[in-house]
Amino acid sequence: MQCNVQTRGLSLPEESIAARLSALSHPARIAILKHLSTSGCCCCKDVVQSIDLAxxxxxxxxxxxxxxxxxxxxxxxxxxxxxxxxxxVAELSSAVSGLLQSCCAPGEAAQPR
Known part of the structure; x- marks a missing residue:
């Protein structure tokens, strides 16, 4: 069974959400995204100089x-x-936001099974 997280008209399969979150699971990759968000398009050498990795x-x-x-x-x-x-990035943001809102909505306690 394949499920999708739906939010604001966007649909992103769970596998895609997991793959993208996995890619963000390393601090260096988060630092790289931050660098790219401020510099736009750049080469690997520019990233190397900004985050001091090989x-x-x-x-x-x-x-x-x-x-x-x-x-x-x-x-x-x-x-x-x-x-x-x-x-x-916007799709992932929307999907994670929708997922968290549906799982953790205020005032809705999880029902025991």
């Missing part, structure tokens, strides 16, 4: 964020460019 480590974290769909990648001559996918 280039190979940053590349691996960027790969995970791209695979989760939270960050977009495009080749630009000899460099790779990365930027946040604002639609994907």
């Amino acid at each position: 280039q190979s480590t940053v590349s691996q974290h960027l790969k995970i964020l791209v695979e989760a769909g939270l960050v977009r990648y495009r080749a630009d001559r000899q460099r790779s460019r990365y930027e946040i996918d604002p639609v994907a």
Whole structure:
């Protein structure tokens, strides 16, 4: 059985929510998203300078964020460019917000089974 979380007209499968949250489960990836949110589109070298991790480590974290769909990648001559996918981030935000509201609505205690 596959369930979807529905909020404000958006529907995101649970597997997609879990994959995106998993991609955010590392502090370095959160720092990378913060950097990308303030710098727009940048290359791996720019991220390395901002969060002080090895280039190979940053590349691996960027790969995970791209695979989760939270960050977009495009080749630009000899460099790779990365930027946040604002639609994907908004979908995740909406889905998590809707999930938390439905599970944790004030005044609604969980019923024992």
